[in-house]
Amino acid sequence: MIGSQLVVSTDTIVEQTHFPEGTIAGNIAKRAMCINLSDMAAMGALPLWFTLSLTLPGDKANEAWLSEFSSGLFEIASRYNCALIGGDTTKGPLSVTICMFGNIPSDSGLKRSSASVGDIIYLSGSIGASRAALELLSNNGNVSERLLKSFYEPTPMIDLGIKLRDIATSCIDVSDGLVADLSHICRASRVSAIMHLASLPFDEEVKLLFPDKYTEFGLSGGDDYQLCFTVPRHLKGSIESISTQTGITLTAIGEIVEFDHTQSITINGLEDQLNLKGYDHFE
Amino acid sequence: MIGSQLVVSTDTIVEQTHFPEGTIAGNIAKRAMCINLSDMAAMGALPLWFTLSLTLPGDKANEAWLSEFSSGLFEIASRYNCALIGGDTTKGPLSVTICMFGNIPSDSGLKRSSASVGDIIYLSGSIGASRAALELLSNNGNVSERLLKSFYEPTPMIDLGIKLRDIATSCIDVSDGLVADLSHICRASRVSAIMHLASLPFDEEVKLLFPDKYTEFGLSGGDDYQLCFTVPRHLKGSIESISTQTGITLTAIGEIVEFDHTQSITINGLEDQLNLKGYDHFE
Incomplete structure (x- = not known):
């Protein structure tokens, strides 16, 4: 898009570090989406797309778990008009990495580095x-x-x-x-x-x-x-x-x-x- | 870039699933980079940038491990002219997610879906x-x-x-x-x-x-x-x-x-x- 800049953020959530063991799949997905969307918000960006890397232990690689996870994921994705464009599924300890893409008009993104005395x-x-x-x-x-x-x-x-x-x-x-x-x-x-x-x-x-x-x-x-x-x-x-x-x-x-x-x-x-x-x- | 398309890929590697326990940090980083670059290759893309999500157990969150990891990462990144543009560091079981961005001239990317009888x-x-x-x-x-x-x-x-x-x-x-x-x-x-x-x-x-x-x-x-x-x-x-x-x-x-x-x-x-x-x- 001409006159706009692509911005990217990525965030990982890991079982036990970021959510308790036994958290239902839909809530894990919602949380992963919401915290990545929040990174977009902090830059003043409009979210557009995301990729998903899902690492799952064998006992969760079943239709029930994945369908619950997907519902939560797409509930938030559709609420914010943000499209899943790719990803990876891997066996291992439960964690979710989302990489999210958004855009801002050129040179108008919010930064951390421009606060001034008196603000x-x-x-x-x-x-x-x-x-x-x-x-x-x-x-x-x-x-x-x-x-x-x-x-x-x-x-x-x-x-x-x-x-x-x-x-x-x-x-x-x-x-x-x-x-x-x-x-x-x-x-x-x-x-x-x-x-x-x-x-x-x-x-x-x-x-x-x-x-x-x-x-x-x-x-x-x-x-x-x-x-x-x-x-x-x-x-x-x-x-x-x-x-x-x-x-x-x-x-x-x-x-x-x-x-x-x-x-x-x-x-x-x-x-x-x-x-x-x-x-x-x-x- | 006008006349070009952005392509994205993401790949996660997890300890024990994708590399043996005890693998030295530099080799983990190299492998994570190389397999993501390979996804770019499979699309006919020129790699440009990447984000890194690194999940580490507490015993590896030290300078020695991270410096070894960084050396391996930047050795490959600089060989392929691919710049680190952001990321996330998280505590948990060892895994590395890279999300890589590249470009291709518009509509010239390699796909999986166009093989024809006789090829x-x-x-x-x-x-x-x-x-x-x-x-x-x-x-x-x-x-x-x-x-x-x-x-x-x-x-x-x-x-x-x-x-x-x-x-x-x-x-x-x-x-x-x-x-x-x-x-x-x-x-x-x-x-x-x-x-x-x-x-x-x-x-x-x-x-x-x-x-x-x-x-x-x-x-x-x-x-x-x-x-x-x-x-x-x-x-x-x-x-x-x-x-x-x-x-x-x-x-x-x-x-x-x-x-x-x-x-x-x-x-x-x-x-x-x-x-x-x-x-x-x-x-």
């Missing part, structure tokens, strides 16, 4: 639900339909990403945890950030269920797949209109400040309450 | 070496450098694929075994095939090492990553010139015949000597 930091939706769902699942607790869905079928913010193309100076999706992901922006942009604990949109149900843990779940739990983005102060009005148009809550959670080599992120209101590390893939 | 079937190089290497590796036998390389670093037939664009009516790379892969062509083209056992280019070293098994290794062992392709009879001369130009042996191994629903592939000279199933991924 306001915004976050879509709320945080903490996905980590809370995982906690409940791991302890065989009762999980509400809404929390379950936040884990298995997080909503990719495709429309929001597209609307932010000409407005946001940087953008990322919250997969590793808000603190970790915002520090990716800070590192790439050579700036620091201040967040205000009181303005963070923690999930209300999670606040009630985990009064001692909801800040940790929200700040470092990850898997919320909300967009965290920065916007020059004078474009605040545009963000308010986008929020009205899309019906998505967009909360100002802090601001970008001069690079501080001692601390890339400061959280006002949070006095050493918790361990602020993001998700470490190899912990 | 000659050709095969590049020789077959059986890779399966023999695996047999020796699995039994801790002595493996020659040449056989080892055929397993870990099979040569992707990129130049040959490009030269075949306007000549071959169909093409596939031999990954699952010659019989299985040729039957993919037959199924997609709705034709059958006759091969002549006496004309098959079995690897000479493998013949000596495995006098009882070399036909099986060559016909159903797989992993040779040679190109098997079909050519209209009147273009025989072009194949001879390509063989001379590239220095690659191209052997006529049979012909395409009318679709026979009882048998998609007949091998003259092979009287029930062996079980002719190709590699079954979930056996």
